[in-house]
Amino acid sequence: GEVDSFLAPLDVEAVHGVGPVTAGRLRKIGIETGGDLAAADPARLGAVFGERGRRIVRFARGEDDRAVEPRGRPKSLSRESAFRTATTDPERQRARLRALAADVAERADREDALYATIGIKVITEPYEVATRAQSLSGPVADPALVRTVSRELFGEFAGDPVRKLGVRVSSLSFTQGDQETLGAYESTPDATAEDRVQRRLDRFGDGSGE
Incomplete structure (x- = not known):
């Protein structure tokens, strides 16, 4: 099937x-x-x-007899992808992360969703799971911001033996009028790349980003 x-x-x-x-x-x-x-x-x-x-x-095998429940609006949107074997190649890791960020942002666009939190999930050998997240000052819809924040949050893991990566947007809003500008944000407790992300977002908001 x-x-x-x-x-x-x-x-x-x-x-x-x-x-x-x-x-x-x-x-x-x-x-x-x-x-x-x-x-x-x-x-x-x-x-x-x-x-x-x-x-x-x-x-x-695609055999699932669980009852189908009505689907409401999602609370978060995410995309994950595993490497066939763990890789320590930073370029492969970042390329996969960019693709995941693009997929998540595209899905949010299809759902007409704004997001106020951007996060990543990293599984390293031997299957240790770590998550990092960054909260914005309000809901936005910006693929470049998803890419920038996810890349910076991943910085501490670059070169580690990564088995699987994930990108997630959450704190969703479905009212376009709620969108904030890109400048300000506040960090969540588990966002360890705070200073680097702040510098990148300041540049991004000034129109001088990468």
């Missing part, structure tokens, strides 16, 4: 119900992609993970 075909080439962590810890255990037994998981013996995974093992095999 369409779902299993879509999941087949993706990292196994893209399958619903598979988090970083489970993904690590699956890789140890040779299951690295959604296709690998779909082809796995449910009984074998059931012996390892219990009922959850059989369930994630069904999800990988």
Whole structure:
């Protein structure tokens, strides 16, 4: 079906119900992609993970009998992507981050969403998860700002063995009249690149950004 075909080439962590810890255990037994998981013996995974093992095999095959619930407006929008193997190449890392930032900004545009927080997710070997976020003074819709902030928040991780990256916008607003200018913002407690981001945003707001 369409779902299993879509999941087949993706990292196994893209399958619903598979988090970083489970993904690590699956890789140890040779299951690295959604296709690998779909082809796995449910009984074998059931012996390892219990009922959850059989369930994630069904999800990988596109078999999901959960009730469909009405979808309201999202509270956040995100995009994640895993490398086949962990990479320490800063250029590969930044290129992937730029693509994710562009995808998230484009999705926000399609949803007519403004965002007041921009964040990243970084998974490094051995599957350590870190998040960083930056709060703006008000909702905006600006792809260049998503790219700039995500790049600066990622600065402390550049060159680390990165397995997976994610970019997220949150604190969403769907009223275009609420949009703020790009100049001012305040940092969240976990935004460790505060000073560098401030300098970049000051330049960006003056029209002299990159």
